[in-house]
Amino acid sequence: MTERNETPLVEARHLKKYFQVNVGAFKTAPLKAVNDVSFSIMRGETLGMVGESGCGKTTVGRTLLQLYKPTGGEIIYDGEKIESPASLKKFRTKASMVFQDPYSSLNPRMTVMDIIAEPLDVHKLCRTKEERRERVLQLMDYVGLNSEHASRYAHEFSGGQRQRIGIARALAVKPEFMVCDEPVSALDVSIQAQVINMFDELQDRLGLTYLFIAHDLLVVRHISDRIAVMYLGKMVELASAGEIYDRPLHPYTKSLISAVPLPDPEKARANRRIILKGDIPSPLRAPSGCPFRTRCAYATEACAESMPELKDVSGGHLVACHRTAEIND
């Protein structure tokens, strides 16, 4: 990707987000959507984040941007802890988000011009109408939208175009960091590639740092420098994109990789598909110890007793599994 230096731009330390949900008529219980997750993203880097539906990816992204108040842990941006309203205000102009659903993420009562200009208006970044217009047209140009469409409403566009509008809006404040929450999941496969390439180009052009969320590995493969794998609110593996593909260490990642269709038939035959038994448990009833143990082929009693820590096993390859060494010898 782009040349980057090795200072973290964004850092999450022991991030936790619990939702109070209703169980029964008058009882609530904490739903641990994100349960003690730590990671850092270097300037100019793309961190891919994958995991099944409901494992907490969106929640990580939203909590990182302080859209949800974290239940615990801290977020450090560019060496500064995001805490006070002042730091948050500054953070809002540095970090932005592209949303999962291109349909509900654009207000149907606003024209494309107003949607893209909203961050500019909120932060009063443009002094004159003309300046605002110029900036919006420039943003539309960045994302490959025809400037003639500025006065239309969002529902007149296709999914791919809508996602481009969302991206233009995210770029409006000239952010350094962008959380892209499954920006292509709702799009046709043929359009996915276009949009991903666009993210790539924008990164080169504007020096962006991404947290790129997706639910399958294939999507994040090209764009990510490192990939984090989430399972039931925990991060189970974090390594460079190549490592994740060639040498997955966690049993869950192995099963994900085995499900990725390989172009090379030789390799595909050698790579036996690992089919997981059972469903992902509800985060309300997460298993004790290792969250993956109910579906893990290697689970032992020790796995039920304690939660495995995310440990560096070889030069930046982090895995959370008690039996990493035995499984991968």
Added chain:
Amino acid sequence: MSNDPKHRFNPFSMHVNVDDFIPATDEEKEYIVQMRPSTTFFRDGVRRLCRNKVALISFIVIVIITLSAIFIPLFWPYSYEQMLGVVPGKPVDPSYNNLQPFAYGKTEQKIIEEGGSVFPHIFGTDSSGRDYFIRVVYGTRISLAVGFFASLIVLIIGIVVGSVSGYIGGKVDLVIMRIVDIIYSLPDMLMVILLASVLRQTIGDALEGTVLERIGSNIISLFIVFGILYWVSMARLIRGQILSLREQEYVMAAKATGARPFWIIRHHLIPNCISVVIISTALQIPNAIFTESFLSFVGLGVNAPMPSLGSLASDALNGISSYPYRLIIPALVISLIVLSLNLFGDGLRDAFDPKLKS
């Protein structure tokens, strides 16, 4: 489609006849890529509303009826409570009672014979010798006012309760929604009758000597009945709107840019639910008018001698065989008002729902 047998249209054939297609002219292409003039959402809706003939005609009818109800009583020579046969200091002249349309009483006849002119009684008079036309106009005025204010009360209570319930959520929402369910499950006509008959007693005593007495205890109790019973559907509607809007990702997106709650309410929540609210209020008005007429008809409506369309119809029942038009006229006016308000409300809904926009 050409008439050439080879090209005769066959509904079961999937073959597309190339001749049926003509290349788009430059002008048409121009039209397709043309930049739509930048319009606000509101102006767009009005434009679509004006294109809807039925809604437009309904609107004109409503305006005409409303304006006449407001202005005709101001210059009409007769008033709704004036009994024409009763002149102070003289015996009651029964010739004014139950006049046919465009007929005159004895003293009026004399004036005409002497060459004077008398304003005609277009719909005749009622059994007490009151000009029927002005009573219908006045009744329309009362019915419209009741419908409008009752809907306003419903709207205000609905907005307050619904948005509180939707915003705060949790236990507050739970309790409010159970109350709503209970009120919803009551048989409403029965409740209306019970409440109206209880309230007119209590309120009548309470209002004695205040300005409100002039309006009449029955109308006030009508408003209260509406307020108590019909806010529930409005509250439900608004709560649902707020709940679903709050979860929309564009609200999240606005938060992500750092927008304050006030900004979000002004730019996202209000514009997205205002049309639903206006439309259902518009549709609530005929409902209220209808209920008022019904209550007046069964004798729980406005206080005599004030007429409403319902009480006029009810009074007309006594002389139904001799003067059927006295029932038909107010019934027609009620139908016209309710129908045109409903059609206009439907037109509003079509015009302001952007998903139907072409």
